[in-house]
Amino acid sequence: MDGLDECWIGGSNCHFHPIGKCMSKVSIIGGALTQRDGFFFAVKQASLLDQGIRGKQSVFQLEHEIALLSQFEHENIVRYIGTEMDESNLYIFIELVTKGSLLRLYQRYKLRDSQVSAYTRQILHGLKYLHDRNIVHRDIKCANILVDANGSVKVADFGLAKVTILNDIKSCHGTAFWMAPEVVNGKVNGYGLPADIWSLGCTVLEMLTGQVPYYSLEWVSAMFKIAHGELPPVPDTLSRDARDFILQSLKVNPDDRPTAAQLLDDKFVQMSFSQSSGSASQHIPRRGY
Numbered sequence: 355m356d357g358l359d360e361c362w363i364g365g366s367n368c369h370f371h372p373i374g375k376c377m378s379k380v381s382i383i384g385g386a387l388t389q390r391d392g393f394f395f396a397v398k399q400a401s402l403l404d405q406g407i408r409g410k411q412s413v414f415q416l417e418h419e420i421a422l423l424s425q426f427e428h429e430n431i432v433r434y435i436g437t438e439m440d441e442s443n444l445y446i447f448i449e450l451v452t453k454g455s456l457l458r459l460y461q462r463y464k465l466r467d468s469q470v471s472a473y474t475r476q477i478l479h480g481l482k483y484l485h486d487r488n489i490v491h492r493d494i495k496c497a498n499i500l501v502d503a504n505g506s507v508k509v510a511d512f513g514l515a516k517v518t519i520l521n522d523i524k525s526c527h528g529t530a531f532w533m534a535p536e537v538v539n540g541k542v543n544g545y546g547l548p549a550d551i552w553s554l555g556c557t558v559l560e561m562l563t564g565q566v567p568y569y570s571l572e573w574v575s576a577m578f579k580i581a582h583g584e585l586p587p588v589p590d591t592l593s594r595d596a597r598d599f600i601l602q603s604l605k606v607n608p609d610d611r612p613t614a615a616q617l618l619d620d621k622f623v624q625m626s627f628s629q630s631s632g633s634a635s636q637h638i639p640r641r642g643y
Contacts, residue, residue: 395435398446402439420446422489430480432500432510451500451508456557459501460564463637467593470561471625473499474599476507477554478623482614484509485547494553495532496560530573531566531586532556536608538581548608551617555603562592595622 423434423446433449453459456473465473477499484491491498491509498511530538534552536545556567563569567586568576583606588597599622605611617623 395447396450398448401443403442423448426483428480428483430476430507430509431483432508448510449508451502451510453501453503456496456499456501456507456561459637460496460561463639464564465561465637467562467596467622468625469505469637470558470596471622472505473501473507473561474554474558475618475623477509477557478614478618480507480509481550481554482618485550485614488547490545490547491550491553492537493529493532494550495529495557495566499557530577530580531568533577533580534608535580535583535606538577545608547613548611551603551611551614552608554614554617555600556586558596558603559586559588559600562596563589593622595625598622 420434420437423432426434432451435447435449437447438445459465477494481491481494493511494509498509500508500510502508532553534545534549537549559567568579569586571579585601585604585606588600588604590597592600599617599620602612602620603617612620
């Protein structure tokens with residue numbers, strides 16, 4: 355991160371405050387923040403003044419994210435710290451993840467297989483934790499995965515996440531290029547946990563190629579292809595293990611996709627890597643940086 359003034363989190367710029375400079379009314383949950391530690395954290399906010407549809411949706415999603423995050427405790431899930439509301443805004447305080455998102459990372463560096471493998475393994479641990487609790491994230495993509503200087507990965511942005519019972523989710527939420535076919539098609543019987551596996555396959559493809567899936571298409575055209583079961587281009591130049599991982603995650607029939615637990619045993623995920631393989635210092639800068 356280029357300084358401690360802002361970071362890319364879930365597609366939004368979030369500002370960091372040392373606890374000593376934080377507003378006096380902030381509620382601290384569990385004593386996580388102390389003046390002595392000089393702890394930094396990220397703040398997400400939604401305006402309470404905008405009563406339009408978008409404003410209400412923003413507040414609802416932030417309240418929903420708070421309700422979910424407050425239940426989670428996992429090293430690969432962004433940590434919830436506390437909330438506060440004043441006359442103008444609703445705030446959510448989450449842990450600071452210093453390198454920002456994987457999107458920002460791959461835009462600056464070319465990621466090697468070993469690094470993508472390390473990140474993918476951690477994302478899968480986070481997904482398994484969610485899926486064991488029947489929670490579908492519904493918006494897995496590089497912009498919503500945070501990474502710190504040590505290569506530790508945190509799944510973030512739970513505004514669209516939802517508890518599922520027997521694949522009962524029917525609403526079309528997520529980001530178009532990463533959506534599974536059953537999500538785009540509004541499957542009559544709903545969709546469930548496998549939708550996140552499709553999005554993960556797209557996310558791994560994104561990390562390895564440095565481009566979003568269906569990168570050559572507008573979102574409407576991409577959704578048309580997804581709805582008809584057309585996969586995003588998976589380059590032959592990728593390693594066999596990487597291609598195999600992506601292609602099994604992108605099975606059109608959700609019942610054919612492996613679970614997060616099964617993918618943790620995949621050859622690509624089990625790839626040998628050094629303890630610091632995820633560190634940004636190990637990355638090869640892209641041209642222009």
